Amino acid sequence: MGNREDLLAGAKRCLFEKGYGRTTARDIASAAGVSLAAIGYHFGSKEALLNAAMMEATRDWGEAVDSAILTDPDGTVTPEERFAVTWxxxxxxxxxxxxxxxxxxxxxxxxxxxxxxxxxxxGVQRMARLALSAMFQGVKEVPDTEDELLLGTFYQALLAGYAVQWLLDPAQAPSGRDFLRGLELAAGRVLGRPPVVV
Structure with missing residues (x-):
């Protein structure tokens, strides 16, 4: 790896360990094993480097999620099962x-x-929403339509709430089945349909 790649790796490590606001340029340079001047040379500022590291780490998370997604070569997984297992x-x-x-x-x-x-x-909101819509449908991509974006926006809102709950206390965060039951209850109450008895 070169200095630029080392800086990105060091910045990601610092983001994970110290957070966004508490990471200093010296922390990143030390984690990367390069000089402080390398940050300015390659990225212009510590903030620009942290931002680039945040975006790269987010892509890494997306790849981890993609590799964990339920595959269904036989077409036997129900939409309900996919929803619960994906969460x-x-x-x-x-x-x-x-x-x-x-x-x-x-x-x-x-x-x-x-x-x-x-x-x-x-700038990545639209792409993220379409990716979430695709993920919960078990496909690689979906068309860039208003409905797919709205579906992705719904999943994005659930994801942010899930992350907050998990960060606060993983033991109290909802399971995939909890998400499914909550969706059934909400749909029943909002749309006036009786919820499915489980």
Missing amino acids: ERVGETFVEFRGLWAAQFEAIAQIDRTPELKEALG
Whole structure:
């Protein structure tokens, strides 16, 4: 690896261990095994490096989720089973990526003071929503339509809430079956349909 790659790896490690706001340029340089000047040379600033590391770590999480998604070569998995199992597997990724989620929430709390990060995170919203819609349908991609975006937005809202609950207390975070039952209850009450008895 070169200095740039070492800096990204060091910044990701610092994000996971120290968070977004508490990571210093010296922390990153030390973790990367490079000089402080290398940060400015390759990224311009510590913030730009942390933002790049955050985006790369988010892509890493997406790849981890993709590899954990339920495959169904025989077409025997029901949509309900897929929904529940997908949430279970998403939750399993929180163990490895706990630091990323904590750093993301910390960074979002400061988003108005970090316009570069706001732009970067905002710029991937559409792609993230379409990816979530595809993930819960068990397909690689979905068409870029308003319905798929709305479905992805719904999943994104659930994902953010799930991450918060898991960070606060993994033992109290919902299971995949809890998500499914909650969806049944909400649909019954919002749409006036009696919930399925389980």
